[in-house]
Amino acid sequence: MKLEVLRAATPTAAIDLRDARGLVAFVSETDAAWGGYVAAIRAAFAARGRMRGPGSVVRGEAAVATVGTAAFEAQLGKVLAKHALRREEYAAVWLGTGPPRVWVGAGVGLLQGPAATRRVREGAARGEPGPGRTTAGAGVEAAWVGGLAREARADVERLTRSCEGVGGVGGRLAELREEAAVVQGDADAAAMAWVRERQDAETRLLLYRDRERELRGRLEQIREAGDAAACPNCDRPLGERMGAVRRARREEWEAVVQDGKWWRRRRSQLEVKPERLKALEMRALALHAEIRDLVEELQRRRAAEGELKAATKRLERLLAVEASRSARAGARGGSAATGDIEAVGDGRPATEHGVARGHFRAMVHARLVSLSGGRLAGRFPQLYADWVAGKREGRDAEAVLELAARITLVELAAEAGVRLGSIIFPAGLERLSPDDLPRALSELVLLAKRVPLVLAKATPEVVAGAPECFDLLYRFEATGKGSRVRRQRLGLATIWLQGD
Amino acid sequence: MTVAHLSDLHLGYRGGAGGHGRAEDVVRVFEAAFARIADLGTQLVVIAGDIFDHPHVTAPPIAAFSRAAARLRERVPEVTVAVAAGARDTPLDPAHEGPVAVIGALAGVEAATTAVRRVRFAGGEGTVTLVPHLVARRGRALKVKPDRGARWNVLVVHGAVRRARGSGAAPRGSAGARGRAAAGGQAAGVGPAATGGGSGTVSLKGWDYVALGSRHTRAKVAARAHYSGSLERIGPDPWEEAAVDKGFLTARLDTGAVRFQPVEARAAVSLAAVDAVDGGTATAARRLSEALAGVPGGIDGKLLRVPVRGLSPEDLAALDRELLARVRGRVAELRVDALPAKAR
Structure with missing residues (x-):
């Protein structure tokens, strides 16, 4: 869901984000201003549909809704159900809220996929032991990983079948579009010809009517004036030629009346659309309808392609875990086959989520190593264990770890097909060291290519130190009457060079 | 008449290895470049933005620039150093001009920070037009033309440059977003923003040389329009430029011939x-x-x-x-x- 308007609980200016895209920075001299917005959206999210009055507004797949209202809940409910996410897990991905265990839970759920997550939860609700609880040991874990891999493989095969027709549908669509263009062209040409002919018949009929009226008048004149009637050419009296002239005029009049009748019939005929034109228009309509259906079909199949990509990645990860387990088992004579589970390192016993937890941890580890350039590689095990246990000391290493976990979470959500129109990084950039900050911004720039709007709280130093990374800046400035929000475009200018 | 073209010096660099050593690296290569320019006796030096790594630099980087400029002036008294402020040199608050305004006060240094400036060189024979980032970002409002009264015209711009097809203006909505890919090397290695900067059009007609800044790898955009690239391998991923020599360009305004002048950057x-x-x-x-x-x-x-x-x-x-x-x-x-x- 993409944030359209961000509003604080206090009477602070609402921030219009409708046309905001990319990496957007919020800079404030005091944390209170920004904190007001973050607190308000968190409170609205927690209201679970009971929100009243103005608030932050999001655009979902269905419509625009105020966060915390029933309309918002209806949209959120669909997302949560589709991806088997809990509310607090969605909030962790979207707003960066909640304790680390929720973040880990969200990551594990997204790694497992909705089907496995639902099954595990349902089993837990019934009090049944999960796949990892039935028997301790490597065999069960391996079997469980194998089961997940089989499910993922089945997903991949199913989605592959769905996607197979993409080329065919695309080809058929291209053919139909081509035919529709031809038929539409023919229909347009036929319609033009029909209109032209009808106008021509109308004009001719009017001309013949005028001519008939003129000739009738002339005959009337000759009849009334008799021999004294004047010749229309030389103006002399017709005399004895009157009869011949009158006959000639009469014949002419009759011919005009005959022709006029023909054009009247012709005009009547052309009142009705020609059958060929009707057929062409019907064909064009049918083709357009077929094209619409095919476009929808193609969109469905392309969406399946996205799901296929995510499922393939999931399968690859599971296969990598399997391969890693086999290698370790081989290297250590199978004695440490539960190494992945033990490597969770947060002091908890191996659970049915162990493998996915271990994998999530490995992903966060890789991201942290990348963000810190390897500086924190030696400290990761302790750092992660402390973080999961909720121990916080506010050091820059924690900020890097939180950022690594959050980016991992958002990427997992994006890969799983959760349509994140926007995400918020409520804090943390200012806590990064000058070494890590450029790498972190570089990662956020990449993230902004996957998520349309990435909002990040920053300090003026952070933004001014890398303005090319940001697209927009909202600055909170204190005034005599409170505070105001100033919008400023950032990023490099694009210069178009013309000429040689 | 020859012009030396530099850009993206990033003096006061903060990134990399705890900031130790790399900040000195950028100063070292900058001093080496100015020493080489003095050897060549070039009378016009243009710097196309990002002289400093960020607008809040402390005294040492400014002092480093000041020292190098003074030494160059001692050896080439008639030299003009023309500087256009880049994105990194420009404070967020438009009321402040930033560190480039400070070096603009040095003898022989001409700087543009908030407006387009025209600076005469070679005894008035040539004109260098400086377009700072703040102006380039205004997009369609950007209007620069060569000085008709000058024999030589040099344009200095900081931004992501693309070639316009045909004679039409820049396509609608062609902001920095779509310039990201074309910008290639990126400012400080991370690439320009998606939709931020404005989009302006500049005709190459009448310019003897167009000096561009913002990307860290040198590139030829048109016959007489070049990016010089940064002097040092910096940014979040300096290994991207591992195989690229670093240095600055010298361009002859009469023939249009451009030469790359290497400096010894960190391997x-x-x-x-x-x-x-x-x-x-x-x-x-x-x-x-x-x-x-x-x-x-x-x-x-x-x-x-x-x-x-x-x-x-x-x-x-x-x-x-x-x-x-x-x-x-x-x-x-x-x-x-x-x-x-x-x-x-």
Whole structure:
């Protein structure tokens, strides 16, 4: 869901984000201003549909809704159900809220996929032991990983079948579009010809009517004036030629009346659309309808392609875990086959989520190593264990770890097909060291290519130190009457060079 | 008439290896470049933005620029150094002009920070037009034309340049977003923003040379329009430029001939991934030691990137303690990447 308007609980200016895209920075001299917005959206999210009055507004797949209202809940409910996410897990991905265990839970759920997550939860609700609880040991874990891999493989095969027709549908669509263009062209040409002919018949009929009226008048004149009637050419009296002239005029009049009748019939005929034109228009309509259906079909199949990509990645990860387990088992004579589970390192016993937890941890580890350039590689095990246990000391290493976990979470959500129109990084950039900050911004720039709007709280130093990374800046400035929000475009200018 | 073209000096650089050494690197290569310009006797030096790494630099980088400019002026008294402020030189608050305004007060240095400036050089024979980032970002409002009264016209611009097809204006909505890919090398290595900057059009007609800044690798955009690239390998991924020589350009305004003048930037080495899937820390350490020993000229004082594949967090932590910590002490900057094991 993409944030359209961000509003604080206090009477602070609402921030219009409708046309905001990319990496957007919020800079404030005091944390209170920004904190007001973050607190308000968190409170609205927690209201679970009971929100009243103005608030932050999001655009979902269905419509625009105020966060915390029933309309918002209806949209959120669909997302949560589709991806088997809990509310607090969605909030962790979207707003960066909640304790680390929720973040880990969200990551594990997204790694497992909705089907496995639902099954595990349902089993837990019934009090049944999960796949990892039935028997301790490597065999069960391996079997469980194998089961997940089989499910993922089945997903991949199913989605592959769905996607197979993409080329065919695309080809058929291209053919139909081509035919529709031809038929539409023919229909347009036929319609033009029909209109032209009808106008021509109308004009001719009017001309013949005028001519008939003129000739009738002339005959009337000759009849009334008799021999004294004047010749229309030389103006002399017709005399004895009157009869011949009158006959000639009469014949002419009759011919005009005959022709006029023909054009009247012709005009009547052309009142009705020609059958060929009707057929062409019907064909064009049918083709357009077929094209619409095919476009929808193609969109469905392309969406399946996205799901296929995510499922393939999931399968690859599971296969990598399997391969890693086999290698370790081989290297250590199978004695440490539960190494992945033990490597969770947060002091908890191996659970049915162990493998996915271990994998999530490995992903966060890789991201942290990348963000810190390897500086924190030696400290990761302790750092992660402390973080999961909720121990916080506010050091820059924690900020890097939180950022690594959050980016991992958002990427997992994006890969799983959760349509994140926007995400918020409520804090943390200012806590990064000058070494890590450029790498972190570089990662956020990449993230902004996957998520349309990435909002990040920053300090003026952070933004001014890398303005090319940001697209927009909202600055909170204190005034005599409170505070105001100033919008400023950032990023490099694009210069178009013309000429040689 | 020859012009020396530099850009993206990033004096006061904060990134890389705790900021130790790399800040000195950018000053060292900058001083080397100015010394080379003095040797060449070039009378016009243009700097196309990002002179400083950020607008809040302290005194040392400004002093470094001041010293180098004074030395250049001693050796080439008639020299003009024309500077256009880049994105990194421009404070967020438009009421402040930033550090470029400070160096603009130096003798022989002409700077543009908030407005387009025209500066005469070569005894009034030539005009250099400076377009700072703040003006370039205004997009369609940008209007610059050569000085008809000047024999030589040089344009200095900081921005992501693209070639317009045909004679039409820039396409609608062609803001920085779509300029990102074309910008290539990126400011400070991270690429221009998606939709931020404005989009303006400049005709090449009438310009003898167009000096461009903002991308870190040198590039020819048109016959007489070039990016000089940065003098040093900096940014979050200096290994991207490992195979690219660093330096500045000199351009003859009469013939249009452009020459690359190299400076000795910090060497960057990016190793092939060390695969540790079949073993633990010991295997990884052995393989990495072999790889490090095979680096031509050794690793000392270089920027080193080490990708390691298939090590668990615990194993990598052990490797860090046993080997990488020592390596870190020998190199100017070490980057380690933890790659996942390949599926078999």
